[in-house]
Amino acid sequence: MQSVDVVVIGAGFAGLIAARELGHAGLDVLTLEARDRVGGRTWTDHRLGHDLEIGANWVHWVQPHIWAEMTRYQRGIVRNPQTEEIYWRGADGSQRRGTVDEFMSLIDEGQQLLIDDVRSAIPRGTEPAEGGIRELDHLSVQDRFDTLQLSQEARDANESVWVGHLNAPLDQVGIASALRWVAATGGHWQLMHEASATYRIDGGMSGLTELMAADVPGEIWLNTTVTSVTQNDNGAVVETADGHRIHARRVVNTLPVNAAAGIHFSPELPEVWRRQGTETVASQGTKVWMRAQGHFPRFSAYGRQQDPFSVLKAEFYCTDEDGTDYTILVGFGADHSRIDLDDLAGMQEAVDRVRPGLTITEVTAHDWMTDPLALTTWMTHRPGQLTRDLAELQQPHGAVHFATTDNADLWGGFIDGAIESGLRESRRIITSIQPH
Numbered sequence: 001m002q003s004v005d006v007v008v009i010g011a012g013f014a015g016l017i018a019a020r021e022l023g024h025a026g027l028d029v030l031t032l033e034a035r036d037r038v039g040g041r042t043w044t045d046h047r048l049g050h051d052l053e054i055g056a057n058w059v060h061w062v063q064p065h066i067w068a069e070m071t072r073y074q075r076g077i078v079r080n081p082q083t084e085e086i087y088w089r090g091a092d093g094s095q096r097r098g099t100v101d102e103f104m105s106l107i108d109e110g111q112q113l114l115i116d117d118v119r120s121a122i123p124r125g126t127e128p129a130e131g132g133i134r135e136l137d138h139l140s141v142q143d144r145f146d147t148l149q150l151s152q153e154a155r156d157a158n159e160s161v162w163v164g165h166l167n168a169p170l171d172q173v174g175i176a177s178a179l180r181w182v183a184a185t186g187g188h189w190q191l192m193h194e195a196s197a198t199y200r201i202d203g204g205m206s207g208l209t210e211l212m213a214a215d216v217p218g219e220i221w222l223n224t225t226v227t228s229v230t231q232n233d234n235g236a237v238v239e240t241a242d243g244h245r246i247h248a249r250r251v252v253n254t255l256p257v258n259a260a261a262g263i264h265f266s267p268e269l270p271e272v273w274r275r276q277g278t279e280t281v282a283s284q285g286t287k288v289w290m291r292a293q294g295h296f297p298r299f300s301a302y303g304r305q306q307d308p309f310s311v312l313k314a315e316f317y318c319t320d321e322d323g324t325d326y327t328i329l330v331g332f333g334a335d336h337s338r339i340d341l342d343d344l345a346g347m348q349e350a351v352d353r354v355r356p357g358l359t360i361t362e363v364t365a366h367d368w369m370t371d372p373l374a375l376t377t378w379m380t381h382r383p384g385q386l387t388r389d390l391a392e393l394q395q396p397h398g399a400v401h402f403a404t405t406d407n408a409d410l411w412g413g414f415i416d417g418a419i420e421s422g423l424r425e426s427r428r429i430i431t432s433i434q435p436h
Contacts, residue, residue: 001246002030002246004029004030005249005250005435006029008022008030008032009226009229009253009254009255010034012042012209013039013212013418013422014403014404014421015031015254016031016213016216017422017423018252018423019031020217021422021427021430022252025430027429027430028218029218030219030221032240034223034226034373035222035373037206038210038220040373041056041374042055042206042415043366045206047289048291048328049318050328053200053205055366056414057197057200058195058197058198059201059415060196063411063415063416064416065416068419069419070208073212075203075211077200077201079199080199080200081316083100083298085098085299086100086102087301087355088106088153089302090153091153091156095356103157107161109150109154110158111161112189117132118187121183122183124183125180125186125410128410129391133386134387136176137385137386137388138383140171141170141173141177143171143383144175156302156303159305160302160303160305162178162305164302164310165178167284168335170334173383174381174382174386175383176386176387180412181413184411224241225240225241225242227240227241229251229253229264229265231398235249235250236248236250236398236399248399249433250429251400251401252401252403252422252426254418257393257406258280258281259373259374261274267397273393276393279385280382281380281385282381284334285333285369286336286338286377288331288332288363289328289364289365290347290363291327291328291329291363292328292359293327293358294325295317296314296358299312299313301355303353307350308350308353309332311332312329312351313330315327315328329351329360331354336367341363378413378414380413393406396425401429402421402425404418405418
């Protein structure tokens with residue numbers, strides 16, 4: 001049986017950070033990754049004739065952990081194309097088209113009212129479960145919208161904007177998920193919107209994670225699925241689907257809450273992990289890339305939260321080798337089950353609901369909700385989960401530590417949160433055990 005100081009399960013951002021820090025501290029670390037690549041729910045792939053982010057996409061300098069990593073590896077940022085026009089739904093269901101300023105005027109009041117109490121609810125973004133949020137956490141985002149006196153047109157537009165951020169039906173997402181991200185940007189919803197949907201990493205997410213993986217001192221085994229973790233007096237034995245048994249003094253598990261039950265733990269996972277894994281977190285949406293014929297003004301389009309796509313954007317202008325122009329779109333919806341990637345006519349209809357007049361010829365996506373290593377997109381909490389569970393989710397369980405964006409403080413649900421958690425758990429281990 002092979003023996004190491006630490007086994008890290010998963011080579012996404014949390015796992016790579018933990019493995020790097022532990023290895024640089026002199027510990028013998030082995031990272032086990034079930035996929036054939038590093039990066040986890042970040043994945044830059046060449047599709048539709050362009051490099052596309054199939055998973056997580058955007059970063060910002062107000063996210064301190066990812067910005068530090070980009071600085072470390074000398075990766076810059078690229079801004080999304082400037083939106084030239086915006087489409088949204090009128091109160092009577094008709095299609096409206098206007099300028100960015102006109103749309104911002106439409107949503108400004110609702111956006112502010114939704115998060116107006118953020119500074120008392122979560123006074124410090126680094127402590128998202130402290131403050132008035134304890135009395136508010138039972139509310140959903142929809143509960144809050146239902147109290148606002150907005151016109152139907154403004155309500156639909158505001159709701160669709162938040163579906164784009166929260167990736168779930170708003171009646172299933174806790175208001176805490178909205179407030180915590182706004183608290184992370186000092187209470188300014190405009191900055192939160194910019195931070196979560198404007199800037200990409202130059203060279204792609206996979207370009208960064210590959211640099212990070214090259215900086216990990218220990219081995220990274222790809223295509224290696226962990227099946228069980230059995231604790232003993234000296235640590236734990238990790239078993240894999242291909243028959244490897246590795247003894248480790250500590251284990252760092254980086255699977256998200258929804259997927260954690262895919263590994264058999266003995267003793268079983270703490271009750272907080274089992275309970276939240278049974279409930280699941282709120283995120284259940286979709287992200288789809290599409291090819292549309294021709295070039296046209298770059299747009300953002302907003303439907304209603306019940307539409308297959310609540311948000312649709314024109315991202316890239318492209319030209320085939322034969323001179324054919326096309327535009328790559330990206331769409332976000334609250335429920336992945338409303339989208340059938342094999343039904344091109346259905347995809348065309350879904351696009352027509354938010355931005356008519358386009359011809360869709362090809363689509364591509366990865367359904368993270370059916371991926372057994374994820375079973376979630378980006379984490380958003382259900383009502384009550386944040387204040388009830390966050391502190392417990394951060395605690396080690398014997399020799400097993402948990403590093404995931406799902407249990408981060410500042411930017412939970414983002415790449416930044418994954419890095420934060422990897423740093424937190426690697427430091428705990430470094431201070432508790434010495435290298436052999």
